[in-house]
Amino acid sequence: QKEVEQDPGPLSVPEGAIVSLNCTYSNSAFQYFMWYRQYSRKGPELLMYTYSSGNKEDGRFTAQVDKSSKYISLFIRDSQPSDSATYLCAMEGVYNQGGKLIFGQGTELSVKP
């Protein structure tokens, strides 16, 4: 079993839809949770970062962490074609300990106009 599980998709939605992306994990030591976005043939870029449980909102994006269930989510409201990319969840156990992130497989999202 992988430490971090993520449905690879692909996920196709119409423009304006609400998108829900999820990851589950097995290591209870994880405390820092991130979402990276990766456009085709580009490197990943940090989208959202959350510490421990709770919600964090940034514009159309909301990240949720439920440590009791070992489950994290990324919601995208009013999705746009420019949101079409692969979304990777990533986790780290100890603050500032090398950035040795454990990544999920990535979910490929396509937003159709």
Added chain:
Amino acid sequence: GAGVSQSPSNKVTEKGKDVELRCDPISGHTALYWYRQSLGQGLEFLIYFQGNSAPDKSGLPSDRFSAERTGGSVSTLTIQRTQQEDSAVYLCASSSGQGDTGELFFGEGSRLTVL
């Protein structure tokens, strides 16, 4: 440039040959990472350099893989006697190594194809 630079962007090689992949991190970033991304897979950690500390090599898949970082800046990932399963995109990332967590800045990767 302002970002992480990797070269070559594409490399096709024959099985058994050695390859070198280069990474030039963001100026001033003390931490440097190599990850591997195979088709349909997430990013697999390979190795991490932080300042003058001994590198964390725990993710290297075999002794055919090695990496060095000269002068605390440019890094080279070397794969000896390449195998077809080494075909992947090799991503380099850097970070300031201070305070931030999770903010890795990635290059565009070196796409390796082993025939």
